Amino acid sequence: MAKLVVITKGLPASTFELGSHWVTIGRAPTNAFQILEASVSGHHCEVMVRGEELMVRDMRSTNGTFIKGVLANEGLVAAGETFRLGDVEIRFEKIPAKVAPPKISISSAGVAEKNPPPKPATAFLRKDDKKRQVLLVDDSMAFLETLGEMFETLSDKTWEIHRAATADQALAILQQHQIELAVLDINMPMLDGVQLLGVIQRRHPEVKKVVVTAHATDAYRSSCLANGAELFLEKPLGPDGFVSIYNLLNDLFAWSQREGFSGTLRQVGLTDVIQIECLRRSSSILEVISPETRGEIYIEVGAMVHAVAGVLTGEQALYRLLAMSNGQFRVQPFRHPPQRTINGAWEHLLMEAARLTDESSVRTSEDTVIMPRRPTEPPSAESQEPGVKDLGDDVVVVSTYDGQWRPVDRSKK
Numbered sequence: 227m228a229k230l231v232v233i234t235k236g237l238p239a240s241t242f243e244l245g246s247h248w249v250t251i252g253r254a255p256t257n258a259f260q261i262l263e264a265s266v267s268g269h270h271c272e273v274m275v276r277g278e279e280l281m282v283r284d285m286r287s288t289n290g291t292f293i294k295g296v297l298a299n300e301g302l303v304a305a306g307e308t309f310r311l312g313d314v315e316i317r318f319e320k321i322p323a324k325v326a327p328p329k330i331s332i333s334s335a336g337v338a339e340k341n342p343p344p345k346p347a348t349a350f351l352r353k354d355d356k357k358r359q360v361l362l363v364d365d366s367m368a369f370l371e372t373l374g375e376m377f378e379t380l381s382d383k384t385w386e387i388h389r390a391a392t393a394d395q396a397l398a399i400l401q402q403h404q405i406e407l408a409v410l411d412i413n414m415p416m417l418d419g420v421q422l423l424g425v426i427q428r429r430h431p432e433v434k435k436v437v438v439t440a441h442a443t444d445a446y447r448s449s450c451l452a453n454g455a456e457l458f459l460e461k462p463l464g465p466d467g468f469v470s471i472y473n474l475l476n477d478l479f480a481w482s483q484r485e486g487f488s489g490t491l492r493q494v495g496l497t498d499v500i501q502i503e504c505l506r507r508s509s510s511i512l513e514v515i516s517p518e519t520r521g522e523i524y525i526e527v528g529a530m531v532h533a534v535a536g537v538l539t540g541e542q543a544l545y546r547l548l549a550m551s552n553g554q555f556r557v558q559p560f561r562h563p564p565q566r567t568i569n570g571a572w573e574h575l576l577m578e579a580a581r582l583t584d585e586s587s588v589r590t591s592e593d594t595v596i597m598p599r600r601p602t603e604p605p606s607a608e609s610q611e612p613g614v615k616d617l618g619d620d621v622v623v624v625s626t627y628d629g630q631w632r633p634v635d636r637s638k639k
Contacts, residue, residue: 227321228275230259233308234315237263243321248274248368250285251311256463258368265289265312272368279304280318283367286415287311357386358479359403363396363422364411373409373468380472393417393425400426405433407475410455412439412446420449427454431509431527432560434478438471454527456506478506496548496555497576504528504572509560516553523547524563530572532563540567541575548579549586 228244230251242249242259249258254268261270267287274281280303284291289312293301303309305320360377364370367389374387388403390396393414399405408426412419423435437450442460450458456478462468496514500523503510507528514521514535521535521543535543568575 228280228305229319229321230273231317231319232261232314233317234263234313237261237314244273244275244280246275248272248366248371250366250368251316252285252287261311261314263312263314266314267312269366270311272366274367276302278320280309282309285366286413289313357384358407359388359405360385360475361388361390361396361399361403361405361408363390363393363408363414363419365391365414367391376465376468377472377475380469381476393422396422397425397429400430400433405430407434407436407478409436409438409475412437412441412450420446420453423450423455424453427527434506436475436478454507496550497579499555499557500525500530500572500576503557504530511558511560513556513558514547514550514553515555516550518550518553519546521547524560526560526562528572530568530570530575531566532568541570541578544568544575545579545582548576549583 230242230244232238232240240261250269250272251257251259251261251266252268252270253260253262253266257269267285267289269285270287271282271284271291273283281300282291282293282298282303283300284298290297292298292310293303294307294309301309303318305318308315308317310316358381362370362374362377364373370389370391374389377385378387388399388405390399393416396408396410400408410419410423414422417425419437419439423437426433426435431454435455436457436459437446437455438459438461439446440461442458447458457474459471459474462471496512499512503512503525505528509526512523512525514523519536521533521538523530523544524532530544533540533544533547535546538546
């Protein structure tokens with residue numbers, strides 16, 4: 227056991243008992259240990275007990291954190307020693323551990339037992355053998371610890387959480403692990419979150435990127451979305467808000483780029499799939515297979531760059547594929563196309579495809595030809611084909627459709 231004690235003269239005596247987790251110290255009420263003194267920043271530093279020492283990390287405070295009289299970004303404080311936040315002196319003290327009395331229980335034979343063995347914990351069964359690889363990047367170890375534990379719990383431990391407090395740590399983790407989702411803060415030391423986002427986008431375009439920050443300005447939002455972020459979210463003040471964030475992040479995995487993700491065009495429109503992939507600024511290939519043709523649509527960082535359908539390429543191939551209503555599609559990992567044949571914005575291309583499809587529908591409906599009949603030629607019962615309905619003295623159906631067009635010859639010999 228350990229505790230922190232404020233020993234600065236003139237300030238109210240206050241203490242804080244430490245556990246096994248990171249603890250934030252500062253003037254803001256959101257800190258675990260709040261110190262109301264002008265020289266202490268809103269979120270001044272964070273600390274955690276490591277063995278017989280205290281790890282102290284400054285959080286870019288205005289008036290600095292001092293260990294043994296020296297300004298420090300990070301350092302260790304031994305039991306009985308002090309460290310200073312601005313003008314506030316704090317002593318780190320160890321508390322002698324209390325010896326708990328032995329627990330008494332009654333055995334099945336009615337005999338009292340001391341310190342009975344704990345019941346074995348129920349083994350956890352993973353829903354999926356392969357865990358989601360998620361990277362959290364924030365300069366606060368306390369925040370990383372809390373958020374990581376929350377995400378692990380909400381995901382039933384199907385998310386494996388990696389934590390990084392600096393940009394270089396984040397980039398090293400990205401090199402060592404197949405990260406699927408990176409959650410970044412903006413306010414970072416040295417290389418800020420926006421710059422880190424751009425680096426990740428260039429080096430690891432397949433990674434989904436989400437920014438969660440307390441500095442949710444319009445300028446930051448625009449910059450982050452332009453640098454490849456799928457989502458730009460404001461840090462919530464309470465745990466309920468982080469549950470909502472988890473749900474949003476989990477929803478991103480529903481459209482993950484993985485080999486084998488597929489669907490039928492009757493159930494999911496190809497236009498919807500393209501729109502989601504482009505909005506997420508993904509890089510993937512949509513393989514389309516139908517009885518009529520087979521083709522591929524290449525999407526690179528949220529832009530359609532190439533399409534092929536049979537002998538067609540470019541926009542003609544794209545419109546041909548988007549006009550199909552029957553068949554299957556499959557999302558494949560991205561590979562660079564042999565050439566770039568599409569340069570327009572995806573929004574315009576989808577609108578143009580919809581317009582062409584509408585025009586095609588109009589032309590198809592006009593293929594049912596209605597010919598005038600001469601008043602002097604009334605239809606005879608003998609000439610009336612089975613299944614052909616007489617529409618009156620002025621018109622007669624000359625073609626029917628039951629899945630295929632079937633012309634009906636109504637001409638006089």
